[in-house]
Structures are given as C-alpha cells and as structure tokens.
Amino acid sequence: MKKALIVSGGWSGHKPKEISEILAAYLRENEFEVEITTSLDTLLDEEKLLELNLIVPNWTMGEITQEQLQSLLNTIKSGVGLAGLHGGMGDAFRNAADYQFMVGGQFVAHPGGDAEEYTVQVDPAHPVTEGMKDFTVKSELYYMHVDPVIDVLAYTNTEQVKMPVAWTKQYGEGRVFYCALGHSINLVERPEMKKMMSQGMAWAAK
Structure with a gap:
C-alpha cells in the first residue's frame, strides 16, 4: 500500500482541517495509507519522509524553517511525489523561494475575489x-x-493572459502536481475536482 503524508495548517480561512480530510478520503479510496500532521516539525524526520x-x-x-524546508526539498528530489491545491500548496511559505521553485509557481493575486466565474x-x-x-467554476x-x-x-x-490552473513539473526525481482551484469545501468536493485531485495525487506518487 502506498503511503501519503498531508501537512495541514496555516491560515484558517482555507479550512485546512476540513480540506485535508477530504483529500485524505480521496487518497484512501485509491488505497493509500494516509497520515495527517499539523506540525511542520514532522518534516524534520527525513528518514521517515523517504519511506513515503x-x-x-x-x-x-x-x-x-530552513531545516524543515531542506528536508522536504531533499525528499522530493529523491523521488517522493508532491501534490496539492490552491493556497495550501501555491501560497505556502511566501518567504521560501526554494519552495516556490519546487512547486512551479506562487500565488500573486485574485482580482474579483471569490465571485469570478x-x-x-x-x-x-x-x-x-x-x-x-472543460468545466465552469x-x-x-x-x-x-x-x-x-x-x-x-x-x-x-483572462483579458490579459492564458492563466495556468493546473500543472505538473519534475523536481529532481520527484513528480509535482498542482491545482490552483480549491478555495471552498464545496469546490473541492465537486466531481471534477475529485477526479483531478485523485488522479493528480496518484500520478505524483508514481
């Protein structure tokens, strides 16, 4: 059975506890063993991370911290997958440029708030x-x-540019998947999001 670790926390407005449980359910449906941690210090155990x-x-x-980040970077470079959504992955650790490089992007703004169709x-x-x-949100x-x-x-x-919503990237030996959608619980539970996140997480995990 494959093993996944969800690192859950940060700004409460994105409902990290609830979204993490939804993602964990998607993973378990795909026969992953899932652990949810609410401490970044979990990332310091590189030996444990490499078993994921x-x-x-x-x-x-x-x-x-630099120590937490370096352990995570080393782990993904070695071949463990990385996958996530919205601000939970694409707007995490704003001062950590190496993290943003691994992800492949960083949130800048959302003009119009949460009412954009x-x-x-x-x-x-x-x-x-x-x-x-294709689907509308x-x-x-x-x-x-x-x-x-x-x-x-x-x-x-958009009026100015074709804006990426989901992508993959290679980081060392690790596969990276990111989806910018996911601001609300209802959106994450939509069938389109369930399919994309389930397939994306499975792909990243090889």
Missing part, C-alpha cells in the same frame, strides 16, 4: 486529466507567477 510515496502540503502562508479548459491527454472535460481566479518549465494541464483565459 507522496507528500501533500496544505498550509496556506505561514513560516517554514470562468471556464477551466482541460487538456485530457495526460494521466492527471484523463477523462475530463465561480470562485477565486488565482493569478500566479509560474516557472516556464511547467507542463500546463488546465488553464483559463
């Missing part, structure tokens, strides 16, 4: 998005700084 298949950060904003256009030719079609639209090497799997058209 997947780490799911769900920690909006907050601070991470937009279509997510999906490329179904990847295992993460296989079987998916009414939620925050994350504008992000992104690494040009990311493989964009879903995007939305």
Whole structure:
C-alpha cells in the first residue's frame, strides 16, 4: 500500500482541517495509507519522509524553517511525489523561494475575489486529466507567477493572459502536481475536482 503524508495548517480561512480530510478520503479510496500532521516539525524526520510515496502540503502562508524546508526539498528530489491545491500548496511559505521553485509557481493575486466565474479548459491527454472535460467554476481566479518549465494541464483565459490552473513539473526525481482551484469545501468536493485531485495525487506518487 502506498503511503501519503498531508501537512495541514496555516491560515484558517482555507479550512485546512476540513480540506485535508477530504483529500485524505480521496487518497484512501485509491488505497493509500494516509497520515495527517499539523506540525511542520514532522518534516524534520527525513528518514521517515523517504519511506513515503507522496507528500501533500496544505498550509496556506505561514513560516517554514530552513531545516524543515531542506528536508522536504531533499525528499522530493529523491523521488517522493508532491501534490496539492490552491493556497495550501501555491501560497505556502511566501518567504521560501526554494519552495516556490519546487512547486512551479506562487500565488500573486485574485482580482474579483471569490465571485469570478470562468471556464477551466482541460487538456485530457495526460494521466492527471484523463477523462475530463472543460468545466465552469465561480470562485477565486488565482493569478500566479509560474516557472516556464511547467507542463500546463488546465488553464483559463483572462483579458490579459492564458492563466495556468493546473500543472505538473519534475523536481529532481520527484513528480509535482498542482491545482490552483480549491478555495471552498464545496469546490473541492465537486466531481471534477475529485477526479483531478485523485488522479493528480496518484500520478505524483508514481
């Protein structure tokens, strides 16, 4: 059985406890053994991390120590997968540039707040998005700084730019998957999100 660790905490507005439980349920349906931790010090046990298949950060904003971060970076470089969503992964540890480089992007703004309605256009030719079609959401639209090497799997058209919504990236030997959606519990529980997150987490875990 594959093993996953969800690191849950940070800004309470993103409901880290509830979202972590939803993601854990998706993983368990795919026969993962799941542990949820609410302490970043869990990341200091690199030997334990290297026994995992997947780490799911769900920690909006907050601070991470250099020791905690270095252990996480080493773990993903070695081949453990990384996957997550919204601010829990894409707006975590704003002062940690090495973390942002590993993820492949960083939240900048969401003009219009959580009332923006937009279509997510999906490329179904990847295992993460296989079987998916375009869908419409009414939620925050994350504008992000992104690494040009990311493989964009879903995007939305804005007035200014084609903005990535979901992507993959290689970090050393580790697979990275990120989805910018996920501001509300209702959105994370939508069938489209369940499918993308389930397939994305499974893909990252090899």
